[in-house]
Amino acid sequence: MSSNNKIYRSIVSGVGASLPKEIVTNKDLSMRMDTSEEWIEERTGIKERRIASEGETTSSLGTEAAQIAINNSGLKNSDIDLIVLATATPDNTFPASATLIQSSLGIEKGYAYDMQAVCSGFVFAVEAADNAIKAGNIKNALVIGSETFSRILDWDDRSTCVLFGDGAGAMVLSASSDDTNRGVLSNHLHSDGRYKDLLYVDGGPSISNQVGFLRMDGKGVFKHAVHNLSSAIIEAIDYNDLTIDDIDWFVPHQANIRILEAVSKKVGLSKDKVIITLDKHANTSAASIPLALYEAIENDKIKKGDLVLLEAMGGGFSWGSTLIRW
Ligand code: COA
Numbered sequence: 001m002s003s004n005n006k007i008y009r010s011i012v013s014g015v016g017a018s019l020p021k022e023i024v025t026n027k028d029l030s031m032r033m034d035t036s037e038e039w040i041e042e043r044t045g046i047k048e049r050r051i052a053s054e055g056e057t058t059s060s061l062g063t064e065a066a067q068i069a070i071n072n073s074g075l076k077n078s079d080i081d082l083i084v085l086a087t088a089t090p091d092n093t094f095p096a097s098a099t100l101i102q103s104s105l106g107i108e109k110g111y112a113y114d115m116q117a118v119c120s121g122f123v124f125a126v127e128a129a130d131n132a133i134k135a136g137n138i139k140n141a142l143v144i145g146s147e148t149f150s151r152i153l154d155w156d157d158r159s160t161c162v163l164f165g166d167g168a169g170a171m172v173l174s175a176s177s178d179d180t181n182r183g184v185l186s187n188h189l190h191s192d193g194r195y196k197d198l199l200y201v202d203g204g205p206s207i208s209n210q211v212g213f214l215r216m217d218g219k220g221v222f223k224h225a226v227h228n229l230s231s232a233i234i235e236a237i238d239y240n241d242l243t244i245d246d247i248d249w250f251v252p253h254q255a256n257i258r259i260l261e262a263v264s265k266k267v268g269l270s271k272d273k274v275i276i277t278l279d280k281h282a283n284t285s286a287a288s289i290p291l292a293l294y295e296a297i298e299n300d301k302i303k304k305g306d307l308v309l310l311e312a313m314g315g316g317f318s319w320g321s322t323l324i325r326w
Pocket of ligand 1: 219225
């Protein structure tokens with residue numbers, strides 16, 4: 001593809017999602033631990049979450065979401081030549097769960113790898129796939145966010161275990177050289193490792209023989225999230241010479257309704273333009289943005305030609321945005 005000197009852009013050609021079957025409500029949790037429906041909903045906006053059962057894994061959920069995205073794109077599985085899976089909860093330390101998904105989809109060519117940027121993983125993965133398309137290296141990329149955070153939660157720590165859920169979402173990006181202005185318009189990514197102690201997992205293959213559990217300083221994360229997400233929005237609109245009112249839809253990482261309200265207030269963003277699914281899914285880390293995108297498309301919100309801003313922030317810290325003309 002690169003030999004004919006065409007300029008390629010990455011168009012979204014399909015989106016899919018998959019959720020575990022089991023729904024766990026705040027009431028369910030209040031019967032298992034010292035918490036209440038009101039505490040969880042008031043502090044976070046979360047009402048329920050899906051929890052993976054035995055046999056439901058990051059790769060199985062990712063495969064289901066990916067197959068729906070490919071079907072919606074009108075492509076065949078064999079048309080996919082890159083799979084980037086954003087996840088912090090792979091099935092195994094290796095091989096990359098992306099290769100498990102590749103194999104489950106019956107794809108035998110191209111390449112597949114995992115992207116680890118925790119809750120920001122989906123925007124990092126979109127950037128990587130977009131760059132491969134723009135470079136003319138590939139034609140169709142599958143970008144997946146899939147997580148089973150329930151498996152790294154300390155279910156005795158009520159301050160963290162009520163906040164997360166499991167799920168997967170996927171998007172097919174396809175190379176286009178037509179003269180419309182559709183496609184990925186910009187990606188802006190950031191990391192700052194000084195804050196690793198505010199949100200981390202206390203295990204892993206190189207430091208222990210345990211997978212470990214998620215640990216978090218909730219207030220510390222909250223403060224940085226509002227600052228970093230607000231600056232990511234401003235960065236994207238400034239770079240594209242837009243104003244906040246030009247954006248049709250904001251599809252943020254779904255962590256906490258109070259973070260999203262604080263960010264909206266800070267940047268002057270109308271609440272009606274923010275896609276919210278955290279009430280039903282809780283925080284699904286790298287899966288939250290494509291899950292929200294899928295729901296917005298299914299509900300006829302996002303339409304061809306709309307300007308859609310994706311933004312996320314997570315452990316590391318890492319944060320960033322992707323602006324797409326749908
Ligand atoms: N149920 C009931 N009480 C709980 C509770 C629960 N599940 N979890 C914590 N509490 C208690 C605390 O023990 C504390 O009690 P105390 O005052 O007697 O010590 C009290 O609630 C207040 O806790 P605090 O930490 O001050 O609450 P908060 O208003 O900061 O809300 C979070 C906590 C976690 C909801 C909030 O800080 C947050 O959302 N942070 C961002 C987290 C995030 O988004 N992380 C992912 C980023 S990708």
